[in-house]
Amino acid sequence: MKVLVSVRDAHEAALVARAGVDFIDLKEPSLGALGGLPVETVAALLRQIRRDAPATPVTATIGDWPAEALDEITERVLRVAATGVDQVKVGVERGPAALALLDRLATLKATGTPVVPVLIADDGIDPARLRLAAAGGFAAVMLDTADKRGGSLLDRIPAADLQHFIATVRATGALAGLAGALRLEEIPTLRRLGADFAGFRSAVCEGGRGQQLDGARVESLLSFAWRMSLCEQLRSE
Template structure:
């Protein structure tokens, strides 16, 4: 594995260190405001993602929310912060958020309605350039997003997204679901395809993040996929509803379940 991403996640190890060992993925939890961010940070998450679930799977949070949450980084310097910037086909025509706080390590945008647009990869590069004009150089990295249910939202195939991610020097690939109907990534993509994407990411020096209505019941399958990051929201919300508030106990239980399963996988 390339070492370019190694500083970002404690779970990243060299190929030699990983040989024969399944390393527990880093846990990313998405939050919508400062209150939820504090809950997630107190629970011990590895990565904190900021988005507004009412605005879609990668809904962009208000600039003041991003700023308020960024102020928490000083007390949690080892936690990595990310921000969702909405969907490319809508975000590329919106005004970029001014002065995205330097505390954010990486950002991402969704690719719904891009499959039928032959210029989507060009727009993706242009959008990245427009965002870079509003942030301090070198402070943020990009994650490409592949929707598992790409057919339902006219998004590019995951393999196409990965190819563009490699060509445009993204730092990682996130597989997520566009629809939040309760179906998970595993309902749309076979495990063999997910493993192939993960392997290609590692060979190309990108991290591989798995999301899409992932819950505790899916963790045994997640072990087999062996992602670098597991990203959740609904699974750690009250009543497992992604529009409800984050639950401290739910996050702690999820972390405990991950720890136990990965210990078992290595025993």
Template sequence: MFSPNDDPGGRETESAEAKHLHSNSPDVARPSDLERASVSLCKLNRSPSTSAVAENATSPQTPRLGPPPPPPKIRLLVSVRNLEEAKVAIAGGVRLVDLKEPSKGSLAPTSPDIWRSVSEFVTQDAGDHNCAGIDLSIALGEPDTAVKFADQVPRTVRFAKAGLSGLDSAEAVLKFWRLLRAQLPAPVTLVAVAYADYQVAGTLSPEQVAQLALQFGLRHVLIDTFEKSGGSSLKQLGRQRLGEFAVAAQTLGIWWALAGSIDRQETQSLLKDQVWPDCIAVRGAVCEGDRAGTISPGRLVGWTSMLNNS
């Protein structure tokens, strides 16, 4: 088992908090973190029955493990497929822009040429395009493609993420993350991806992924769906399970994003029930038609307004 203290690349003298926010280097995980992870996340690691999921998805109350934390400032991530869509998203007030090709899978990568063009547009902006404070995210695909492309991610990118489909053991996941971290530029933060429909993807549960991420020194987790035809992350996991994950993540210092065909109505319902991810990630919900359509400026305004006023 990989120890979070085994960092083959060495560590600089910056604080652990700064490191996990701005680098893919592993954090120095305190023993108390891992002890609490074992208690908080392992007890959540279960596969509820279909009827339980359905009941949780419609339950008006989410049992909490303690006093509710204060609501965070929830960021909106919008996935775009090219520079033109990135410009629309930025003009619509989106400050976290993700690059992926939605017609080819949940986390299918666009071309490295598009990564570079969007990165150059954002970093070379002189104030003409409202790019100040923009963070870029890159989808690398699943294990068979991610390692091939990781070393081409621009150093100016903030986040990189790759799916874990087919990796059904802790050892396989940790080996994959080691390979990715060795390939990614040092400033890029590696995000641990968990699938709500993990059985379909043939991988570990969100709770298991989060626990491994802590052990490995990763503090950013994305919950997504592998198959887009099977329903949203909320429908897959249920309101109670997502609520328990949110509380454990807040307690353990995990920054987490919720994606997976989440619509505005579901998001408003989750926020009302104090299920507060740090980030909501969308694609189809801000497109004309389905997720393969084009970005709609009007829908962007609806989402940014909702989260700004939440």
């Protein structure tokens, strides 16, 4: 299982690049679950990361938009993708316009735009959204939560439902990612569920996701994840 950490500025980007995280995600946590940074900031941070950690994949969010705002979402996706990030993350909440948004994202993907749908799962995993997202040809599909005060994703979604999500996404050849106020001590469970990657922000900040990343916490996250991986490899030999 790979580790994704979200950063908001040059200091945080340098910190996680030095630490060696698997994926670096660019977002502004004070603006919501998928709060977007200015496109110019995304471009500047990407240049810095390409210099400091050229092999590390970089994702970026577009902000929290209602699914009905198809044209605005499309414009924002194209602008963020034009910076050269590896994937653009778009939140998809439950609602009547969700399927139309997933159709639009699949069209963008089919025409060469690297986009990843993030299914917002505060109220559970909607089967219709999952089926359409899994069939969209995306490189990855993620689950996340909008309200981080409600506990971690693992507190809110039954393990069987998470396993079904992961199996459905992986059956199409896409990567399955989990995020949503995840805690370090949940890494063993995340690995047992079979997630390809897990996203962290709250767990590596001192005082909540809106505060600055803490270097010691990032190191602890990566060390724990690495130890778990090593233990699994030894057990399989």
